[in-house]
Amino acid sequence: EVKLVESGGELMSPGGSLRLSCAASGFVLTSYDMNWVRQAPGKGLEWIAYMSGSDGIIYYADSVKGRFTISRDMNSLYLQMSSLRVEDTAIYYCGRDLPCTSTSCYTAIDLWGQGTLVTVSP
């Protein structure tokens, strides 16, 4: 079965560090472009990080740049979070981009995990 499973979310204090994991099964993670997306309580979806499958190019949202680091190995995607803030409280999802066709690549996320909750509270 093709799926993504996130883990690592927990209750943290401001200023702390945490690493989230996203385990991929049924496909080779390094062959796909991957993302982290979060949803704060009562808010909408927010894209926060991207890593390309072919060459490992990385992009971040301004809200996490310099504090969060996306990385991967053969089977898992990671999000290293540091200098955590109360406003980082959210459900964190990993997501896989649609596979490229012979002519086009699209930045649509077609496979999502169920999410892991990170709570940052004094």
Added chain:
Amino acid sequence: QSVLTQPPSVSGAPGQRVTISCAGSSSNIGSGFPVHWYQHLPGTAPKLLIYADNNRASGVPDRFSGSKSGTSASLAINGLQAEDEAEYYCQSDDSSLSRLFGTGTKVSVL
């Protein structure tokens, strides 16, 4: 910071047609970046409905359709059903190398 603006809520009776707008700018939708649409139920993973403006994702009923013009895009749901009650998000890219999600629209079935 770039924003994709959606109406907070839309509603309709079963069987009706509803549309959700997604207003962007010249730095995102207006630059030709494709628009994608997702359905999200609380406590579940978001589901891709439409990719690249008007292409239905695998298994998505043809009641769902997408369109784009200028700096805006729209999602239409024909023949509204109770199971369509959910939050819907548009998504596109921005010339700043970031991805943007819309503000989200709650669809209610009356």
